[in-house]
Amino acid sequence: xxxxxxxxxxxxxxxxxxxxxxxxxxxxxxxxxxxxxxxxxxxxxxxxxxxxxxxxxxxxxxxxxxxxxxxxxxxxxxxxxxxxxxxxxxxxxxxxxxxxxxxxxxxxxxxxxxxxxxxxxxxxxxxxxxxxxxxxxxxxxxxxxxxxxxxxxxxxxxxxxxxxxxxxxxxxxxxxxxxxxxxxxxxxxxxxxxxxxxxxxxxxxxxxxxxxxxxxxxxxxxxxxxxxxxxxxxxxxxxxxxxxxx
Numbered sequence: 401x402x403x404x405x406x407x408x409x410x411x412x413x414x415x416x417x418x419x420x421x422x423x424x425x426x427x428x429x430x431x432x433x434x435x436x437x438x439x440x441x442x443x444x445x446x447x448x449x450x451x452x453x454x455x456x457x458x459x460x461x462x463x464x465x466x467x468x469x470x471x472x473x474x475x476x477x478x479x480x481x482x483x484x485x486x487x488x489x490x491x492x493x494x495x496x497x498x499x500x501x502x503x504x505x506x507x508x509x510x511x512x513x514x515x516x517x518x519x520x521x522x523x524x525x526x527x528x529x530x531x532x533x534x535x536x537x538x539x540x541x542x543x544x545x546x547x548x549x550x551x552x553x554x555x556x557x558x559x560x561x562x563x564x565x566x567x568x569x570x571x572x573x574x575x576x577x578x579x580x581x582x583x584x585x586x587x588x589x590x591x592x593x594x595x596x597x598x599x600x601x602x603x604x605x606x607x608x609x610x611x612x613x614x615x616x617x618x619x620x621x622x623x624x625x626x627x628x629x630x631x632x633x634x635x636x637x638x639x640x641x642x643x644x645x646x
Contacts, residue, residue, distance in 0.1 A: 499624055563594055576629060577628070581612055
């Protein structure tokens, strides 16, 4: 495995300063655990679990830590931690970088039309050098050919590592993925990579179905995956709603 080249993350010291050496501390639990109510676009989160800003296998992006968008259902947070460990074991990243979850209590978040009910989280896209060497970074926007809009001479969209990361997400044992939003040209690059590398047809069909284009009126999603999970059975009985198309 090619050794990861650590990109210069100007914001990383901010995260470390905010987090210090904190472990994945468990927040006090509400009786009965978390409850996701309503839809991701119009909902709330009762007794949500807060993910630690930094852990053995994950690192929350600086903006997420600053805004404290670190809350999700028990199933979602447990799932993110499981994904992070699997991604590190697969040597895809030294730590899984994770973006926004929900705010405490859920509800409307500035700059977002969803993330309201504790069932959404963001994953920055994975990067590589023009020669294919993996880079550890946070956010880059990419054009239809997979070139960084910020540094096109040195940073490319890594379709292969992104494919492997999303395949791990879809195997998560604590929740079922409803959909994953990504810009259509970047999805095409991932599908082209999978077919060129003779990925199993069933896996290709699954990712083709789960990877969807952004909904009308939302951002391009050319710098991150937006992952949405299904309501748990217990939460459906308490008002959690899966809506058609999202």
